[in-house]
Amino acid sequence: MPDNGRKADTVTLTIDGREVTVPKGTSLLDAAGGLGIDVPHYCYHPGLSAPAQCRICLVEVEGAPKLQPSCVTMAQDGQVVHTESPAATRMRKGVLEFYLVNHPLDCPICDMSGECKLQDYVFEEGREKGRGREPKRVFGRDDFGGDVLFYGDRCVMCTRCVRFMEEVARDPRLTVVERGSRAVIDTFFERGLEGASYAGNIVDICPVGALVSKDFLHKARAWDLDHTPSVCPGCSQGCNIELHTRDNLVQRLKPRENPEVNGHWMCDYGRANYEWMNRPDRLKEPAVGRGSDRRAADWQEVLQLLFGRLQEAGGAGVRLVGSPFASNEALAGLAALGGEAGSVEAGVFRSPRAPDEDPLPGFPTLVRRRDLAPNVDGAGILGFERTGGDDGSGGLEEVAGHEGVIVVLGDRLRDQGEDFGANASLFVYLGTVDSAAARNADFVLPIATFAEEEGSFVNVQGRLQRFWQGMHAPGYARPAWLVLGALAGALRGEGTPASAEEAFQRMVQEHAAFSGLDWDAVGAAGTRLEAAHA
């Protein structure tokens, strides 16, 4: 691009004494953000329109007669901006005091405490002592329907929730009623948010504790939660999320920003779908033997016995049943194991499918997909074929009666009878929970859920996305990539992968679709598989 062309596209300004060059049309707030300067704001949210009404993001712009709202004031060449000038800080102090005039200050019982922007800003630069002597306004609590509870007294009237429902969900179910200090957020009629499929996001974007999740209500304090970057396992969209855990339990899922996948949002189906990660009835130790002969054994013995059986099984015909909930690394390990044991048939997987999709109209990239599992595309790329019906059952008739080797990874075989694998020469069941259909399994191996291990999925966009370990697997359960990698590695004489990254690297070498990918480079944002080939 020629030099003069570049000039037209960017502007250079000075913020708090530091020069910064930003694209034309960048707001002062974003330009300051680029320098690591956090201009306090409530009504502004990067995923929504900016009404410039909270008035706390006002900054001093030299030459302007009054303070300017930084969220809607566009950066201009040569502008000199002060976010910390006496006028700006004095104004912020004043606005914060206005917020506190009617705020209940019920932080000790407020779910938002610890991650509340009012708390943060007042702590940073509010008045030490309030001057309010008047009785506070009381709105009380309102059930907005769905998972959302409204505490009117805590509301700062930023209207992010109203704008989210209007602009992003395109399902305007909230509004401001009344005016002045009597103004309050409310629903239209009794239905409220009931049945809205993206309304949970308004809890995330509420800067204070006005909108809270009924599911999370009083469950944990924000500062006790560990945050782990992850990928939502609810459907093949693979929204980037954070697992919020405490006491080795997932307490809630929160969307993690990724403009390529989910923006700032996630759907309510995915958000609510986490209790299974906290199941207490997990497989906790490996076992060998069929039916009444089954006994617990330690991993070393189990793997040695299984290694021996696999060596003997050569040529008997192998059937692999994978799962779209398993990581790429686990599925690649399964495929490798099958190959070493002499598999010629493609492995299969079963996936529940919803009757329809549920898009987010204001951010059309995000759709709750039909496939209600995170790694359908990864399983496909790794050579597994879909079988069975949309309810995730059926399609295993041939496998059930197979007389050679059967290895099941992550499929709970809920629809299968106790005679599943009765004729198999070797039946290995790797699962998180036990199954009646695993009665004939020669080996029952406890594995970790995705929340308990590192790994990657491929989403519907063909995007490889990594997730991290947020909790400990119960008992002796181990990541499937480790178990399968150890077995396949032993059969090949190349040892056990020491980490998910090593398992990933083995997969990259074997499967052309992943070639060129680098574990670290994939990072937390993920990468499109085609991009690796470009």
Place this chain on the structure above:
Amino acid sequence: MAYPYRHEKETRVLSEGFGDPGARTVAGWKNYGGYQGIARALEIGREATIEEVKRSGLRGRGGAGFPTGLKWSFMPKDTRRPHYLLCNADESEPGTFKDREIIRWTPHQLIEGCLVGSYAIGASHCYIYLRGEFFESTRVMARALEEAYEEGLVGKDIMGSGVDIDITLHVGAGAYICGEETGLMNSLEGRRGEPRIKPPFPAAVGAFGMPTTINNVETLAAIPHIARHGGEWYRQWGTDKSPGTKLFCVSGHVNRPGNYEFPLGFPLMELIEDVCGGMRDGNALKAVIPGGSSVPIMSADDCRDCTLCYEGVEAAGSMLGCASVIVMDETADIVKQVRRMAYFYSHESCGQCTPCREGTTWATQILRRIEDGRGTEDDLDTLIEISEQMTGTTICVLSDSLAMPIISSIEKFRDDYLALIRRGERMGAA
């Protein structure tokens, strides 16, 4: 027909037809020279009409005093997109009752002004946004519009000129904030009456997202006269910076309150003492709010040499606003008056901006506490600080409008506040 009060010193341009029910018809208005202004405008063309208005120096009568001709010239010349003229008839400023009178008595004066304005800015549709509580004005205006349509003065091909101008009467639902120009646009579009952020300004993005000019009733009422007689003619009255005549709405403790029309620059004391017949019961003058409730209060001292024009009132420490002169005598309880204003603004705040939403209500609560004798001297500092925080920090100027009377009343009538505070302290109420 004697309009409630008249005075021989008046210069009646806009108010000539006040008190004459005959002026409400097309024929009656034509007796006053009506519909000659639009005829001349159509003759000289758009640009020349804007030039005449510029030459007249007419300043917006809604309160801000922005030059009308200049405002019109901001409209894009390209009229492929619809342009709109909005007539702001949501007269809600406490103490103001001039627009209502123009509409009640001379609806065709306004219709003609709307026609000239629409023609000049290239609008083929004009909306008159009328305050919801103005029942009689609504009736009169609706009837006048109907007649104007029947007479071919409004609608398709007005007066055979080939120009189409429709006028729609839109009745608001009674909110002060809908008199703020962008709040009015939102309300007209069916949204909440909340002021919009500027920029973009209405001339670029206004009603329905289109280039829009919005003028006050009194401004548009002066337009037919300027169009008919020319800008120079209008300048025979008033001062260099404030040309023309203006309606003064005088209310409060005077013997003859009412609407009086004078050239701008008329002395305030002459208006009170002579035109309005002096103070009630011969009481002493205490305070004047010269421009509707949103401007600083003037003490009797401030009034002495004040002339009623934009620059004159500014020199006296206040603003002409919409020239609604509220006069208070020595019996007036300033704290109560300010508290009532504060309550009004807190009730009418749209609630978007934090300083206004919370500040107006908080100030009202403190003022009421002082009024009840439970205030402290610290409260006065708090009030001033709140007021400063409400000035220049919001989207529109509603909270500034409350800040001004609070600050000026504490500055000029601090003793009134202190007396209430001391009395409360004596009674042990604080």
